[in-house]
Amino acid sequence: MTEVMIPRLCVIGVGLIGGSLARALKRSGAVGEVVGSGRCENNLRKALELGVVDRYETRLAAAVTGADVVLVAVPLGAIGAIFQSIAAALPDQAVLTDVGSSKGSVIADAIQAFGHLPPSFVPGHPIAGTERSGVEASFAELFQKRRVILTPLLETDPAAHNLIRTMWQATGAEVVDMGVRHHDEVLAATSHLPHMLAYALVDTLARMDDRAEIFRYAAGGFRDFTRIASSDPQMWHDICLANREALLAVLASFSADLARLSDAIRRADSQPILELFQRAKRARDNLYHLE
């Protein structure tokens, strides 16, 4: 009989990401028991009914007892409080990891809660998700062929790092390591900024006088373009603030580019407009050349 990779997994925050990881690990046989925990008992009961967790504990200290891996999958703004609550109860042998979209803020939260960076803490971020949320939206295939970024630090225990890498690989994901600051800059550009633009665009239109009329004539492109504006507002609020510095930098850079484009349109100056559109089309076509 082969040994189970993670005899007991504790998932704090059994939503789309936490729930999908539990489902994927159960299906691959990489996990023994899954213990759920979180703020909302209704949600935990639903997770139990759906078979996503084997049992749940509403008290965090009870939830982490005897766990081999503790996964924190709550919105970024709540991670600090979770770390504070589990700091005393976390078993010595347990490996701690998270799925937050911003890594600098989570590492600061950990140092604050534990008084130092625990060697057993492996910061992680699966680049996967949908605009839906909650345990009902979770599914075992969510991470297949998706990337998971880990941002281990000098303090990180190599065995802990290795366990979390192997855990994500068992879901079908490709795992890569990255520096913390680099992660935060890359994600600000490719994920956080697009969400800000989609939310701001829909809100600009929703506040116009003839909004009913305007939305009636939105075509297919608009539907795709604004899909991410249906994402969870609280989660994205937290991401904005947690990754504030990198996000503001890329927002400023985008705003300057957009202002230059506006000026060129105002002056009816064809060349810079055409060049910008051509560069962008080339970059995107190269990116998705198989589409």
Added chain:
Amino acid sequence: MTEVMIPRLCVIGVGLIGGSLARALKRSGAVGEVVGSGRCENNLRKALELGVVDRYETRLAAAVTGADVVLVAVPLGAIGAIFQSIAAALPDQAVLTDVGSSKGSVIADAIQAFGHLPPSFVPGHPIAGTERSGVEASFAELFQKRRVILTPLLETDPAAHNLIRTMWQATGAEVVDMGVRHHDEVLAATSHLPHMLAYALVDTLARMDDRAEIFRYAAGGFRDFTRIASSDPQMWHDICLANREALLAVLASFSADLARLSDAIRRADSQPILELFQRAKRARDNLYHLE
């Protein structure tokens, strides 16, 4: 035997839109002969091979001879020159229509070319398309269940208006009438602005130092969000300039909203951020509640 709705249709610009209209009308039996014309003979030959047109004429005057409907489906920046070239040759009985994404500019082009607004001219705009272009991308179903906006004027002959409405209905489209200025404002908001944002975002990222790295970590949301940045640069350059006034107004309004969001993020002021995201999510979820 029932009469054919349009015994001879002349399509100037046999690309995605012109080609798809020809295919749809042929399939529904609404058209007798389709005569293609345009700048590029290679493209016209391809259209003939694909059966999209029955014959082609490289000279515009020859192409419009004997036509019952002349459809101009070239990029907005070329419409004025086409009108000039066909003005003398256009048969008295022919109904003229176009598919430009901006209507004020096309109407100004018509007045310039004909010396007045011809009663047989029915400005039109099908709200359909893909990020692909060219006659190879055309297909008969493109307009099914899509909206086509007509912007007839006081001068417009009701019989001409009626023929163009019936023509689009034969493709499976829903046809609505709208005022010219209103059309241009609505399209600036729902289509032209999103394209500017998608192009500008991809270009901002493509110009960053670690662009290869950045694009590598783009997730599914990014792919959807930037799909429209793969659209034809020349066509969108023309739209920007043709609908400049309405586009600049909505661009200014969006930029102000984005600047307010940036400020709130900088100040870590949760409430306006959360409220904006919630309003946007509500508006988009209402729009696509069946998704």
